[in-house]
Amino acid sequence: MNVQLDSVNRLPAALLPDGRRDLALPALLLALAAVVLLYHATFWSMVELWSRSQTFAHGFMIVPISAWLAWRRRARLAALAHRPSPWGLLLLALLGLAWLLADAANVQVVEQYAATAMLPACVLAILGWPAVRVLAFPLAYLFLAVPFGEIFLEPLIDFTASFTVAALQLTGVPVFRDGNNLSLPTGNWSVVEACSGLRYLIAALALGALYAHLNFRSARRRLAVMAAALLVPILANGVRAYLIVMLGHLSNMRLAVGVDHLVYGWLFFGLVALLLFWIAARWREAPLLRAAQPAPAPV
Incomplete structure (x- = not known):
């Protein structure tokens, strides 16, 4: 019996009989879409800066490149056991508070960083720390899309x-x-x-x-x-x-x-x-x- 349990624990995450795993990716996509929808004005302000400033025009390439880098790691991501982390929910709450304060103070760049940081926070909340470590660079690369440097x-x-x-x-x-x-x-x-x-x-x-x-x-x-x-x-x-x-x-x-x-x-x-x-x-x-x-x- 112990041998059987040990063998099951060593199976790749893709083979584990856990129905929740099949829901992880759709849940993540819905969460990311919800963040983009809720903070669409902030993300749109970034796009407007990309379009009118040659200094920040590279922002149009950052999101596709980040998506491509994440796609390259899909095999490693599929082999992980998804363990949702409550720290992700806490981080989302703190980032939401930071966005509200920045919006009240009219500090646009802080709003943009807070909204962008919510995307990795969603990954942490739904997939857990192992997935964040696998996707660390694609998630960090997203921050280069924020128009900053003036x-x-x-x-x-x-x-x-x-x-x-x-x-x-x-x-x-x-x-x-x-x-x-x-x-x-x-x-x-x-x-x-x-x-x-x-x-x-x-x-x-x-x-x-x-x-x-x-x-x-x-x-x-x-x-x-x-x-x-x-x-x-x-x-x-x-x-x-x-x-x-x-x-x-x-x-x-x-x-x-x-x-x-x-x-x-x-x-x-x-x-x-x-x-x-x-x-x-x-x-x-x-x-x-x-x-x-x-x-x-x-x-």
Whole structure:
């Protein structure tokens, strides 16, 4: 009798005779749909920001990518025994309270983070901690869809202006700085929001996190790639600004002063991103080979 019980306990979750397991996925989908419906205004405010701001346009890709990453783990998820967690319900209550406070204070970004965090909380409440661990990265990746980062605009603009002035002085070009305005003998330049590099930084972080997750196993290497994805775009944007100013200066303000200014910027960012991931690929780790599950022994 003990042998039979032990054998049943070792069976994959998909083979356990538990009718509740068949209801787990539909219950989760209904819960996720309910969150999206109840907080549709908050989620719609995110979509509106994606559509009108190039800085946050990457948000349109985050949800499909997260869904694809979760789909890739469907086999591991199917092998789990679903154990609903009361901590998920508590977390949902706390997030609902946070959303109400943010709504009363009109702090939109907190509303958006609270509503987004309710989606992983639903997974925890219905499927339990094992499922959250399996889906940890797809669930965390969803938070990159929240339009956030404008608080870093001023520091990034200041860094870009300082870097450009220092590079110009090192190459013997006279420059006078007044705040974010630069004056050269051939013309004047302004380091504005589009020159801050915030859109490059956010896009690089989203790409770097995805690349690190798919190509590395160790946490140290993943963190190293993500750190590089944060630091390299900031430095590269300074170089980009300097090269554009130099191009305009050497061409007597005939080049890099109009639409080509933005085109050169995106081309330069693309080259930097390709170089970054090409270097990172030299240390990529092969995926772990999973041992085949032995068939249950006959009783």
